[in-house]
Amino acid sequence: MNKSEKFDGDLQELARFGKAISHPARLLILKYLADTKTCVSGDISDFIPLSRTTVSQHLKELRDLWLIHGEIDGLKINYCLCSTDINRYLGIFDEFFGKIKSVEITCKSIL
Amino acid sequence: MNKSEKFDGDLQELARFGKAISHPARLLILKYLADTKTCVSGDISDFIPLSRTTVSQHLKELRDLWLIHGEIDGLKINYCLCSTDINRYLGIFDEFFGKIKSVEITCKSIL
DNA sequence: AATAAATGTCGTATGTTTGCGACATTAGAA
DNA sequence: TTCTAATGTCGCAAACATACGACATTTATT
Numbered sequence: 636m637n638k639s640e641k642f643d644g645d646l647q648e649l650a651r652f653g654k655a656i657s658h659p660a661r662l663l664i665l666k667y668l669a670d671t672k673t674c675v676s677g678d679i680s681d682f683i684p685l686s687r688t689t690v691s692q693h694l695k696e697l698r699d700l701w702l703i704h705g706e707i708d709g710l711k712i713n714y715c716l717c718s719t720d721i722n723r724y725l726g727i728f729d730e731f732f733g734k735i736k737s738v739e740i741t742c743k744s745i746l
Numbered sequence: 747m748n749k750s751e752k753f754d755g756d757l758q759e760l761a762r763f764g765k766a767i768s769h770p771a772r773l774l775i776l777k778y779l780a781d782t783k784t785c786v787s788g789d790i791s792d793f794i795p796l797s798r799t800t801v802s803q804h805l806k807e808l809r810d811l812w813l814i815h816g817e818i819d820g821l822k823i824n825y826c827l828c829s830t831d832i833n834r835y836l837g838i839f840d841e842f843f844g845k846i847k848s849v850e851i852t853c854k855s856i857l
Numbered sequence: 858a859a860t861a862a863a864t865g866t867c868g869t870a871t872g873t874t875t876g877c878g879a880c881a882t883t884a885g886a887a
Numbered sequence: 888t889t890c891t892a893a894t895g896t897c898g899c900a901a902a903c904a905t906a907c908g909a910c911a912t913t914t915a916t917t
Contacts, residue, residue, distance in 0.1 A: 636876060636901050641795040642770035646777075653768035658905085659753035659761045662842070666757075669846045677863060684752040689906050691865060696904095710863050710914045716849055725843060731773070732836060735780045738827055747872050747905060769875085788893060800876050802895060807874095821884050821893050 649731055652724045655700050660685055660693050665716065668703060673715040676705070700724075760842055763835040766811050771796055771804050776827065779814060784826040787816070811835075 639647055656662055660683055667682055668674065676694065680687040694714065697703045701720040705712045750758055767773055771794055778793055779785065787805065791798040805825065808814045812831040816823045 637874090637903080638796060638876075639770055642774060646770035646773045649773055650768050650770045653764045653766070653773075654904095655764070657761050657764035657768050659750055659757035660905095662757045662760055662764075663753060665846055666842070669849045672849065675863085676865090680864095685749060685905090686907050687864085688866090688908075692905080692907095695865085707864095707913095712864065716846065718847075718849060721843075721846060725847060728839075731777070732832075735776055735827065735832060736829075736836060738780045738783065738829060747870085747907095749906075765874095771875095786893085787895090791894095796875090797877055798894085799878075799896090803875080806895085818883095818894095823894065 645727065645731075648724075649727050651700065652728065655696060655702060658693065660690065661697055664690075664693060664697060665702065668714060668716045673713050675708075675711045675713055677711070679714065756838065756842075759835075760838050762811065763839065766807060766813060769804065771801065772808055775801075775804060775808060776813065779825060779827045784824050786819075786822045786824055788822070790825065 639650065642650075656665075663683055664679055667679060671678070676691070677687075679694070680690045683690050683693075685693075694703065694705070698705060701717050702724070703714050704717045705714045707713075750761065753761075767776075774794055775790055778790060782789070787802070788798075790805070791801045794801050796804075805814065805816070809816060812828050813835070814825050815828045816825045818824075
């Protein structure tokens with residue numbers, strides 16, 4: 636039923652990024668990793684008001700898009716931001732919204 | 747089941763924006779409006795490879811977030827971008843990702 | 858070897874999104 | 888006033904997302 640494949644690859648990719656940041660838990664994970672630089676999966680779960688299982692799933696979604704990366708360290712897993720891929724998505728985002736931002740005011744009404 | 751209310755208002759708002767741009771049809775609508783400055787609902791439907799009903803729903807979602815605005819003109823409805831609100835969301839986005847962007851490379855592995 | 862700790866995956870329930878045809882509404886044209 | 892065109896809303900079905908407990912796996916500790 637999903638007809639996303641009918642659209643440009645660029646738009647699909649930006650949409651995928653939009654979906655990744657469309658849940659506050661995932662945003663909070665990114666924020667937390669930006670603050671701590673790197674940290675263990677369990678610390679993230681403790682920090683987020685959801686069950687460990689659910690957090691684990693959100694981590695997976697971020698991993699699938701290469702926004703974060705997990706490295707095994709014995710029994711623990713150290714997570715960190717993947718700056719390269721984040722910046723790639725930010726580039727796509729800026730490219731798209733740069734054009735939109737430069738559009739002059741268009742609403743006729745006060746609203 | 748959705749526990750979004752457990753998170754900061756800022757994060758919720760950015761997540762809402764993420765959701766709005768998480769479908770290529772909605773991105774294409776924004777792009778089309780940026781190109782045409784203003785245009786009629788029917789033109790948008792013709793431009794997008796989905797049924798008129800579905801496009802109408804996507805328009806509603808963008809309207810609900812005030813990313814676009816529709817003005818009645820007789821039998822037709824002229825849509826346009828709401829620069830002010832778009833820029834507000836872009837501000838929230840930049841505020842958040844500015845911090846993330848400034849994080850030094852953190853991945854230990856080559857991946 | 859037995860146990861405990863940290864984490865991921867599976868199964869499942871419930872909620873949300875996507876997509877569309879059928880219908881309702883409103884404005885202009887004949 | 889009747890007809891047609893442009894659009895939105897309703898109701899449904901299929902797909903996807905969210906959330907979590909129970910289980911599996913792996914590694915360190917005793």
